[in-house]
Structures are given as C-alpha cells and as structure tokens.
Amino acid sequence: MSVNYGAPSRHSSHASYSSRYGATPRPASSAQYGAQQGYYGGGAPGYGSAPPAHGPPPGADPQLWQWFSAVDTDRSGAISVTELQAALVNGNWTRFDLDTVKMLMSIFDTDRSGTIGFNEFAGLWKYIQDWQNVFRHFDRDRSGSIDGAELSEALRSFGYNLSPILLSLLEQKYVASGPSDRYGPPPGITFDRFVRACVVVKTLTEAFQRVDTDRDGWVQMNYEQFMKIVLSAP
C-alpha cells in the first residue's frame, strides 16, 4: 500500500482553490523521529502462552513480521485497538490518544474486520514512519513537540492556508498541555496529536470541497449533512 503524507484516504485529487487548501503534503526528510513503538513482551515461548495462531505469510519481511508479532500480544494474528494503543508512545513517552489510535485503525483496516492484519500493518507502519519524518522536519527547535508556529508552517507546506484564527483554534485543540503545567510534559503538540490535527484539517477541508461543487468557497448544507461531515472526521 502506498501512502502519501497527510493523504491517507481514498481521495487524492485536489482542487486548485484560491486558498490552496486540499493539497497533499510531501515527504520532509528520511530520518525517524517523534513516536517510538514499544514492544511489550508478547507470548514468550514456553511461558504458558498459546502458540501463534498464524505464521508469517510467504515472502513477508521478517523484521516487519517480528514487529507485528510484538504488537499482537494475544497472538490472535491481528492487532486490536487496545494492542495498538499499548504499542504506540510519543517521544515524551506519553501514550497515543485513543482517538488517534482509532483514526489509524480506520485508515488501515481496509477489510473492516475491526483489527489490523499483517498486510494492513505494513501500510500502517510505513504511514507512521512517514509522519515521523514530517514531524521531525517541522519540529525546528528539536523540542520533541510542535508549537503553533511549527504547526502553521507544516499546514502551509501541505497547502492548507488557514487563517490566524483557525490556526489558533487548531493549536488550542491539539496542544497536549499548557505552560501552566509546571510538572507536566513540556507544552506543545505531541506527535500523535500533530498527526490527528493534520488529518482532521485534511478530512474537513475535503468534505467541505465535496459540498462546494461550484468552488466559490461557500456551501449550503442542512443539519444532517453538517453533522455527518463533522462526526465522520477523526
């Protein structure tokens, strides 16, 4: 599965809006950074655990299979929301938000089984690595989190020219903590919330564009359409 940054969904065509919203972000650098994947044990042989229900598919990347098996702690052959959330941590060791984990599941659970199989996992893994590169690129001050200015720059580079008011709302919504948290993690937007913020902007913008058929920047919609768009976004 080939995945573009910030453009994980089915829709890859973009309108040339006056505000240029809707463009696809590009790869930033090749190094890994941001989120790390923790491997929590998971069925050591001879330790009372059930044997793996499934072996690697023929031709599977052995390293990728090893990662998959480490995340699949109950050896069911598929990764659940709970297993994925347990495996994903941010650079500051905070866990990914459930909403981000569910967003990742919904993007890559292409057969709608409710879990991530090995083939789906390959796409998910690459997607997270790609976002790590984006995150590293825009975390200019190497703080391990993204601030408002860095978020603005990232979105601008993806083609989303949001107004200062929208950027401020977005930052408030996705910032993990504030400067008032003396003993909390450093202020800023963690990796998982950065990915969610970008995907939310992309999803909402594309949904708006689909309603704005004459491309004048205005839409007419009823309550049902409005709620459907908003509740479908991550």
Place this chain on the structure above:
Amino acid sequence: MSVNYGAPSRHSSHASYSSRYGATPRPASSAQYGAQQGYYGGGAPGYGSAPPAHGPPPGADPQLWQWFSAVDTDRSGAISVTELQAALVNGNWTRFDLDTVKMLMSIFDTDRSGTIGFNEFAGLWKYIQDWQNVFRHFDRDRSGSIDGAELSEALRSFGYNLSPILLSLLEQKYVASGPSDRYGPPPGITFDRFVRACVVVKTLTEAFQRVDTDRDGWVQMNYEQFMKIVLSAP
C-alpha cells in the same frame, strides 16, 4: 455556579426546532455512579513538599476543599490539565481522555487562567456528579459503559433526535473499544467519552442553529465559518 446537564455553556435558550434538537437534558437520578475520582497522595506534610500556597477561602466547604487539595498535587493553589487528568478515572479505571479533560477545563476555567481555582472547582465537581447521575440512569444494563441504544436514548431524552446514521457515526466515534478486543476493556462508551459525545452534539447543534437564523434547517456558510465551528467544538 449553577450547571445544567449537558448545557454548561453560556447559551441556555433553545429554539423549538421541528427535530427538537437543542433542548437541555434533565437530571436523571440522585445516586452517584460512573466515573470515580482517585486521590493520588498530594504533598503529605514533612515529605519534602512545599507548604500549601493558599488556604481555603472563608466559608469554603471543608470536604470540597479537601478534594480540591488532593487533586492539586503540586500545592500551587490551582489545578492544571495534568493534575485534573491524573485525578479522573472511569468506572473501569481507564483515565479520562485528554480531550475530555481539556473540555472540562475550558468550560470551568471562567477566568481563562489555564487552571482551575477553588471556586471554579466547585462548579466542575458538581458538573461531574450531575453527569454521573445521567450516566447511571442511561446505563440500563449496569454494564459500566453506554452502548449505542443507551446513547440514542440519552440524546433523545435531551431533545436531540439524531438520525440512525448520525447515531451510528457518533457511537463509532466515541466507543472506547470494540468486541474484537478480547483482552481489552468491555466494549462500549466510557463515562468520559459519553460526556464528550453529548457536549459535542450540543455544541455543534447550537452552533448550527446560530447560523440558521431563519430556522429552516439549512445554512449557508463559508470555509472559515465551517472550520471555526468544528474546531471550536470539544
């Protein structure tokens, strides 16, 4: 501070829409249930912690002050996002989502200090208790979580007659885990996500109504208005 269920914001007037969306939920029962507040130590005297920066205000409820002090673990005299998140757990002992904690902060941090002072805490505490009663009332099967049918019934009782499609989207968005999580928490919507789902429906509905000035169920809005409404919701 007096707080109505599901109607914590400034806007208490409701239009008599054909679909009756926008009405204020009512108290359900008087018993407490759902979320519990854990008290994590918090500056035991003689244990190297700083003395309290602030004593209780004159006439303060001693029990409420004790709870406030227990949550204010750094003894700063105000509760941060991090402190509030550490103190709030669901009935199944999962932590409140950061987004729910930030939503609670934004509702009750009336002086916009970024923290919750003692007077603000009184309102927050009552609000959580009120929601616990609502949650208990609608958790008909006493499972400790809300399923789709229970969520529908709760929203209907609040006056939000959402379509089956919207109810399904809402359930998918706020459910904590699925039946596929064999070893995870039981499927369903936890207390904190139930509160967030209800407040999100309320916030979005009221925002839509404010744009729908002629009350015909249709709005015309531009990209900026649309994004502003969505990003302002919890």
